[in-house]
Amino acid sequence: MAMILASSERIRLRVSRPHDLDYVLQAENHPDNRDFINQWTKEQxxxxxxxxxxxxxxxxxxxxxxxxxxxxxxENPARSIELKRLVITEKGQGLGRDVLRLVKRCAFNRWSAHRMWLDVRSNNPRALHLYESEGFQVEGTLRDSILVDGEYVSVTILSILESEYKDV
Structure with a gap:
């Protein structure tokens, strides 16, 4: 039985299982995603x-x-939760926004987060726009902080505080 963490009218978030990892690696390495996501191994x-x-x-x-x-x-004692990854394979349908709203709801209502944060590559304006439109504030930029295919890429750090969160 799948453990459903959260759901909306359109989507649900369920805890992944070992057999899901082939799909995860495929989604991560898809041409629409790979330039924006750190590539992990199945073991990671x-x-x-x-x-x-x-x-x-x-x-x-x-x-x-x-x-x-x-x-x-x-388990962060400061109640600072990180959205480490958000990968959507079906672009342009608003699914990323729906997922982000569910994740924020879980962070603040389920796990009592004080702060939720994430980073986004500077070459991903679509994601940056989504996060800002959902209440995340830019904290700063780590200039040329990662190396991707021999090119340095900057990363923007964003966060939203418990006092700024509005359950939509």
């Missing part, structure tokens, strides 16, 4: 699944996988 994803400080989720629409998310910091 398996470790995230087993980590009690992390929840590794599959996003489903109509019971079909359409993405995944990783949330870390569940």
């Amino acid at each position: 994803h398996r470790n995230a699944q087993e980590d009690t400080d992390t929840v590794h989720l599959i996003v489903e629409a109509d019971l079909e996988s359409c993405g995944y998310a990783i949330i870390a910091g569940l």
Whole structure:
């Protein structure tokens, strides 16, 4: 039986299982996603699944996988939760926004977060726009902080505080 973490009219978030990892790797490496996501090995994803400080989720629409998310910091004493990954394979349908809203709801209502944060690559304006439109504030930019295919890429850090969160 799948453990459903949260759901809306359109999607549900369920805890991933070992057999989901092939899909996760495929989604991560898809041409629409790979330039924006750090590539992990199956072992790294398996470790995230087993980590009690992390929840590794599959996003489903109509019971079909359409993405995944990783949330870390569940045991953080400062109640600072990180949205480590949000990957959607079905673009342009608003699924990313729906997932983000469910993740925020879980962070603030289920896990009593004080702060939720994430980072986004500077070459991903679509994601940056989504996060800002959902109440995340830019905290700063880590200039040329990661190396992707021989090119340096900057990363923007964003967060939303408990006092700024509005359950939509």
